[in-house]
Amino acid sequence: MFAERTGYIVWFSDSKAARGLDKYGTLHYMSRKMQYAVMYMNADVAEEAVRNLQRLPFVRKIERSYRNEIKTEYEKNVPDKTQFYGL
Incomplete structure (x- = not known):
């Protein structure tokens, strides 16, 4: 559906x-x-x-962005403590 994008x-x-x-x-x-x-292009x-x-001639260095490889789904292992601090 969508093309794979890479950031640089x-x-x-x-x-x-x-x-x-x-x-x-x-x-x-x-x-x-x-x-x-910061630019994005098709992989x-x-x-x-x-x-x-x-x-x-004006480009000094190019670095690839690792944003696609970072885990963005988090697990909740700690119980929620906000209920103890209610009004």
Whole structure:
């Protein structure tokens, strides 16, 4: 149904040139102060897009986001204590 998406953090040196990063994927956030951008792209074309991004002169470093691999379903092993602190 939905394509597998992968997130990348792209560190750049020129914020004006970094506006063109949306050609390679969906640009989610761009910090001009810290000079990085968060972008998402389809997993099947991600390797080729990263290779093309690394060739750009203003890109310093590219890191893959591990958000897909983090467990987001939590178990409740501790009893709820809020009922003891009621009014």
